[in-house]
Amino acid sequence: MTQFIYDGTYTGLFSAIFEVYERRCEDATIIKGQNLQALVFSENMEVCTDPAKAERVLKGLRKKVSPECFANIYSCYLSEIRGMENTILKFVQYVFASRKNIEDNYGNAAVLDIAQTARKVGREKHRFEAFVRFENIGDRLFYAPIDPDYNILPLIVPHFRRRYADQDWIIYDTKRKYGVHYDQATEQVHEAVIDFTASGTDLAPTGISFDPDETLYQELWKNYFKSTNIPMRRNMKLHLQHVPKRYWKYLVEKK
Amino acid sequence: MKTSESRIHEKLGILADAAKYDVSCASSGSKRKNDNKGLGDSTGMGICHSYTEDGRCVSLLKILLTNYCIFDCAYCVSRKSNDIKRAAFTIEEVVELTINFYRRNYIEGLFLSSGIFKNADFTMERLVTIARKLRTEHHFNGYIHLKTIPGASEALMKEAGLYADRLSVNIELPTEASLKTLAPDKNYEEIFTPMSYLSEAITEYKAEKALIKSTPLFAPAGQSTQMVIGATPESDKDIMFQANTLYQQFSMKRVYYSGYIPIGGDERLPGIGTPPPLIREHRLYQTDWLMRFYGFKVNEIVSDEHPNLDVDVDPKLSWALRNLQEFPVDINTADYAMILRVPGIGVGSAQKIIAARKFGKLDWHQLKKIGVAMNRVKHFVVCSKQDVLFGDLTPGAIRHHILSLGKSKYTASYSPQLSLF
Numbered sequence: 001m002t003q004f005i006y007d008g009t010y011t012g013l014f015s016a017i018f019e020v021y022e023r024r025c026e027d028a029t030i031i032k033g034q035n036l037q038a039l040v041f042s043e044n045m046e047v048c049t050d051p052a053k054a055e056r057v058l059k060g061l062r063k064k065v066s067p068e069c070f071a072n073i074y075s076c077y078l079s080e081i082r083g084m085e086n087t088i089l090k091f092v093q094y095v096f097a098s099r100k101n102i103e104d105n106y107g108n109a110a111v112l113d114i115a116q117t118a119r120k121v122g123r124e125k126h127r128f129e130a131f132v133r134f135e136n137i138g139d140r141l142f143y144a145p146i147d148p149d150y151n152i153l154p155l156i157v158p159h160f161r162r163r164y165a166d167q168d169w170i171i172y173d174t175k176r177k178y179g180v181h182y183d184q185a186t187e188q189v190h191e192a193v194i195d196f197t198a199s200g201t202d203l204a205p206t207g208i209s210f211d212p213d214e215t216l217y218q219e220l221w222k223n224y225f226k227s228t229n230i231p232m233r234r235n236m237k238l239h240l241q242h243v244p245k246r247y248w249k250y251l252v253e254k255k
Numbered sequence: 256m257k258t259s260e261s262r263i264h265e266k267l268g269i270l271a272d273a274a275k276y277d278v279s280c281a282s283s284g285s286k287r288k289n290d291n292k293g294l295g296d297s298t299g300m301g302i303c304h305s306y307t308e309d310g311r312c313v314s315l316l317k318i319l320l321t322n323y324c325i326f327d328c329a330y331c332v333s334r335k336s337n338d339i340k341r342a343a344f345t346i347e348e349v350v351e352l353t354i355n356f357y358r359r360n361y362i363e364g365l366f367l368s369s370g371i372f373k374n375a376d377f378t379m380e381r382l383v384t385i386a387r388k389l390r391t392e393h394h395f396n397g398y399i400h401l402k403t404i405p406g407a408s409e410a411l412m413k414e415a416g417l418y419a420d421r422l423s424v425n426i427e428l429p430t431e432a433s434l435k436t437l438a439p440d441k442n443y444e445e446i447f448t449p450m451s452y453l454s455e456a457i458t459e460y461k462a463e464k465a466l467i468k469s470t471p472l473f474a475p476a477g478q479s480t481q482m483v484i485g486a487t488p489e490s491d492k493d494i495m496f497q498a499n500t501l502y503q504q505f506s507m508k509r510v511y512y513s514g515y516i517p518i519g520g521d522e523r524l525p526g527i528g529t530p531p532p533l534i535r536e537h538r539l540y541q542t543d544w545l546m547r548f549y550g551f552k553v554n555e556i557v558s559d560e561h562p563n564l565d566v567d568v569d570p571k572l573s574w575a576l577r578n579l580q581e582f583p584v585d586i587n588t589a590d591y592a593m594i595l596r597v598p599g600i601g602v603g604s605a606q607k608i609i610a611a612r613k614f615g616k617l618d619w620h621q622l623k624k625i626g627v628a629m630n631r632v633k634h635f636v637v638c639s640k641q642d643v644l645f646g647d648l649t650p651g652a653i654r655h656h657i658l659s660l661g662k663s664k665y666t667a668s669y670s671p672q673l674s675l676f
């Protein structure tokens with residue numbers, strides 16, 4: 001058995017898949033460098049991330065599956081679920097080994113796993129399109145911290161760009177320590193890295209104060225949330241099913 | 256807190272509380288794009304930004320402009336004769352709240368309704384002004400749902416349609432007889448007239464837009480309505496037949512069912528402390544889904560023979576138990592319409608089954624992996640002609656078996672958002 005070790009990037013993953021083909025390796029597994037475990041009977045093979053090689057695999061794949069399915073593979077990668085690399089590998093191998101498009105063959109374990117994982121990631125994406133809470137931290141810069149289970153930040157950016165085209169915003173993944181900043185003047189997004197060390201908190205960037213209206217609107221929102229509830233219909237089980245506790249940290253109305 | 260701040264808090268408290276009995280929360284189905292680099296976009300699938308402790312979706316800022324009202328509808332907290340605190344927002348206040356909540360990603364937009372002060376047109380004009388300001392002065396492309404005040408002029412309704420994504424006129428009660436007793440100022444004609452105006456205008460604008468691209472949007476998310484359930488003696492059959500008519504006659508996007516929450520003060524209505532009919536409401540929503548997405552006709556589910564829905568089991572299972580001659584269904588050969596009718600199979604699974612079986616016969620294991628509810632499905636399905644059904648095929652036995660599998664799944668979820676088939 002050969003373990004192909006890649007750097008954790010999508011390009012790295014597809015460089016690894018390229019290598020598996022190049023070396024005609026029959027029993028390959030792919031693993032992220034940081035998750036590496038020494039296996040007694042396996043040979044380790046360090047993969048060099050190569051955009052040209054990755055693109056060759058991706059190009060072939062694009063020809064053989066629908067755009068939705070192609071996007072699903074990326075979602076599965078973003079799930080960061082341990083071992084997902086191997087499901088992606090199996091799926092890709094199945095695609096290339098078949099003459100017709102097999103993406104709907106849910107009787108196949110890899111196909112079903114890709115579809116179901118992509119759905120889970122999609123649900124998380126949808127949840128964060130809902131649960132992002134911006135705070136006006138001054139100068140009309142709107143800041144929102146998130147800590148999703150899956151790495152959905154790249155997936156939600158297009159939604160927020162469409163929606164908040166006229167305001168500067170930052171969405172920051174406090175778990176993975178990177179964010180995206182949208183600059184309304186140039187209409188561009190770029191990666192944002194924030195140094196929290198001075199404030200010792202992950203709730204807001206350092207040295208920038210809140211807009212004076214910010215507290216008012218947060219309080220009004222809490223008030224609204226309370227007033228729109230109908231106590232006689234109370235059903236906490238349902239409530240928790242929709243808004244699991246792990247999401248409460250950044251929800252103004254649940255703080 | 257400054258006095259101006261505490262005043263707006265008080266208004267929001269009163270006017271959100273008074274608006275919460277209207278259960279509509281949808282923010283989907285619009286086509287309004289953010290193509291003016293403005294604020295907001297309503298092209299998506301609708302988002303619940305939060306959920307109340309009763310499990311309902313919070314998608315829009317749902318408020319009344321005012322809870323002063325000249326009418327006296329017995330089922331309504333805002334009725335004239337009710338001794339409650341009254342308040343009214345200014346136009347600016349509603350605009351500011353909407354924009355500021357939207358910028359923080361709290362909401363998809365605004366759902367604005369109102370008690371009737373002075374007269375219908377006077378009230379409607381203010382609702383329209385708010386929508387106009389949001390659209391034209393603030394370049395707001397978020398979702399706007401306006402309540403149409405019965406009796407408002409066509410000119411105002413038309414203007415409303417040009418700014419709003421959705422409009423609604425509530426039918427309030429399932430029969431005109433009930434409406435007459437409880438809402439002496441209202442009648443079905445005044446409700447159906449705006450409904451039919453809207454349904455025609457929506458169709459017209461849509462047809463024109465298909466030909467001429469520059470035609471403005473007119474209520475692109477359609478119209479909806481709401482019925483109060485459990486305040487009056489109608490059967491589920493009365494309710495669903497009325498809903499069916501509303502869907503067909505006025506091309507409603509949604510009919511909402513709102514379980515009556517007793518507010519007291521009228522002995523014709525259930526008294527304070529009577530629990531709201533949550534399971535019944537849930538079953539009505541399930542029936543509504545069966546009609547809209549599962550190809551069922553209303554009279555297959557409720558009829559003179561079965562005027563009321565079964566509280567213990569959902570209407571799809573209930574239909575299947577009454578029609579066992581249609582089963583078992585062969586999962587590998589049955590058509591999509593029939594697979595959709597199998598208890599335990601939803602739209603998503605049905606589509607997967609149809610797609611997957613092209614690659615070869617499906618077996619029980621694969622069926623389970625696809626995500627169907629096996630404990631129900633197994634009573635109604637075979638994977639090949641030789642298969643033997645699990646358990647025995649009498650309605651009573653199946654019902655008993657499924658009910659014995661745990662109650663939480665079938666009795667604790669009352670949400671209109673959920674469909675447990």
Ligand code: SF4
Binds near residue numbers: 324325326331332370
């Ligand atoms: S007209 Fe509307 S607000 Fe006024 S009492 Fe009737 S239902 Fe309530």
